Amino acid sequence: MSNEKQYDSALDLLRRLSPRDTSLNLNRITTLVPDLTEDLLSSVDQPLDVRRCAKSGRDYLLCDYNRDGDSHRSPWSNEFDPPIDDGTLPSERIRKIEIAANEAFDVYRGLYYEGGVGSTYFWDLENDEFAGVVLLKKAVSPGSKSSAAWDSIHVFETSERGVRASHYKLTSTVILHLANETDALGQMNLSGNMTRQVEADMTVEDDASHVANIGRLVEDMELKMRNLLQEVYFGKAKDVVGDLRSIPSLTEANKDKASHRDMIRSMNR
Structure with a gap:
């Protein structure tokens, strides 16, 4: 299978799986097909991870746009972690x-x-x-x-x-x-x-x-x-x-419907 077909198949698979597990599924796919790693990471939105900036002590979010290799840049210190x-x-x-x-x-x-x-x-x-x-x-x-x-x-x-x-x-x-x-x-x-x-x-x-x-x-x-x-x-x-599915029991629901019908009939008399 060509890289283009593999890429399209990977995207189609990710669209059909739960967005909650996108990061996990993305990791599994790139483990099976490492050549797709860069393309998938740059095109698939996944839940954001949090990391703490060692220099400023403030939390920041990780994504493909602040990633360089395996490092991520902090917006507070403008430095990469791990350093590169x-x-x-x-x-x-x-x-x-x-x-x-x-x-x-x-x-x-x-x-x-x-x-x-x-x-x-x-x-x-x-x-x-x-x-x-x-x-x-x-x-x-x-x-x-x-x-x-x-x-x-x-x-x-x-x-x-x-x-x-x-x-x-x-x-x-x-x-x-x-x-x-x-x-x-x-x-x-x-x-x-x-x-x-x-x-x-x-x-x-x-x-x-x-x-x-x-x-x-x-x-x-x-x-x-x-x-x-x-x-x-x-x-x-x-x-x-x-x-x-209703939270009240079926008996209570039927009683409510019966009361509603009786009210409608009394108003029409």
């Missing part, structure tokens, strides 16, 4: 914007997530343009019978549109996992991911404007995706579960 000599670093200008973005999104994380971990990484493109990723993660009781995790991955690119404008292309992915186990309800595992994309032209006064513009795009996208998950996906899941 030839790791790819952003230019001085882009690093300054990256620092400002991390400070801004740290405030955003505190306001919207009330905890969790956030990291922002930038890298240089051609013609003084740049791209980056905003990562946000909030986990509750990981590993227990009741657990939940929200991972947001916002990848963006910028390109100039005249003297005082830039074009932004944002691709956002949310990975959601919910699990609960009780004696009354048994086991429940709900996992999935959603990807949306938006493009916009926005005014730019200076480099600080990029941080504000990216922040506005990420904020709007997260609100839209959260509302979509709550209204469409969770609403539909609630309807399906409600039709399949």
Whole structure:
């Protein structure tokens, strides 16, 4: 089988398996087919891992965008762990914007997530343009019978549109996992991911404007995706579960239906 067919088959397999186990399944596939490692790591979104920066003592998130070989760069110290000599670093200008973005999104994380971990990484493109990723993660009781995790991955690119404008292309992915186990309800595992994309032209006064513009795009996208998950996906899941299984006993349910019918008949007299 050619590498292209193997790659397509691997992607198709990962799409059919639980997003909760993406990292584990990805590791198994790359163990079987090592030649696909770089391509799969750069194209498959997986739940974010957390690591502590040894220099700053602050947590940061790991992804393919701050990875160089087996090392990951901390946004706080701009150093790789484990240390490497030839790791790819952003230019001085882009690093300054990256620092400002991390400070801004740290405030955003505190306001919207009330905890969790956030990291922002930038890298240089051609013609003084740049791209980056905003990562946000909030986990509750990981590993227990009741657990939940929200991972947001916002990848963006910028390109100039005249003297005082830039074009932004944002691709956002949310990975959601919910699990609960009780004696009354048994086991429940709900996992999935959603990807949306938006493009916009926005005014730019200076480099600080990029941080504000990216922040506005990420904020709007997260609100839209959260509302979509709550209204469409969770609403539909609630309807399906409600039709399949009810918490009250069958006797109580029948009594409620009978009372409802009696009320309707009395109103029609």
